Amino acid sequence: MSAETEKLLEELVYQLKIASNDPSVWEIVVVDVDIPIVVKAKDKLTIVDSCESGKLIATSITATDKDAVIEFEIDNILMRTTPAKLYEDGLVGYNTAYLWLSRYDETENKYVVWFTPVPDRPYFSRLRIEVIPTVNALLTYSCYRYRRRKL
């Protein structure tokens, strides 16, 4: 067998491992902060800022500020919104392509935003998720993603 054939076979196996979520290629990275933290008005809370390759599985953000600015940068896509804007657009139930609210509670002052892409959303150069409250706010959050292991 030639060296080129061997290299091509190795590349093919590697690509198939990528497609199969093989743990030799991917590791799951979890961020889960369930004890509320205080973020001051206009301060920035960074949930993830990664310049690696990966796949975003799910993110949730719970805030006590309905006008908190939530930013998702995934490679060259930027999604910027607030719980109030999502509510205005009626995004109050599950969807697989954009941010959505599982709770919008003005009485308890509790707003829960999710991003749950299906299939997992791949990124190759940048994943940045940030929250900037407009008032002092309590925040909890989680983010589940696959990170490509270095060869």
Added chain:
Amino acid sequence: MISSEKVNELLREAVKYTKILNLDPEYWRIETLIHDTPVSIPAGSSKELLDIRERGKVVLLYTLCNNKNTLLEVYIDNMLMRGTPSEIYKAGLVGYNPTTFWLSRFDETNNRYVVLYTPVPPKEYFGRVYIKLYAPKDSSVTFKYLAVRYKYVG
């Protein structure tokens, strides 16, 4: 017996198609079309949001308009989807679905109508995609939109 050159050629093809399945950036680029500032269409007119001939995958289409009789037309290869917020509402498509248009908001008090198309898996196309909005004959429309797609760059 198959030649080693032929084996390598087939392996190169296998690697290429596996990379295509993996959304490898060598073959795909994600593109966003966003119009956050409201645009108006006079009564009886139309506005093309997108008309492209390429290979790609539609991930998300979001439109917000102030007229429930605005006709939204999406053509993907030889599949045509058409509907107004009012018709989509009458069809009961008022929550998420992964196949066709759905409404996240149908608000006749505030004249706020949000139509989404969020196919799962992302809808592949190999020829032409266009997205067009038509204002009704008797009233104008103001709208915003967001479209996300993978564009094949291989």
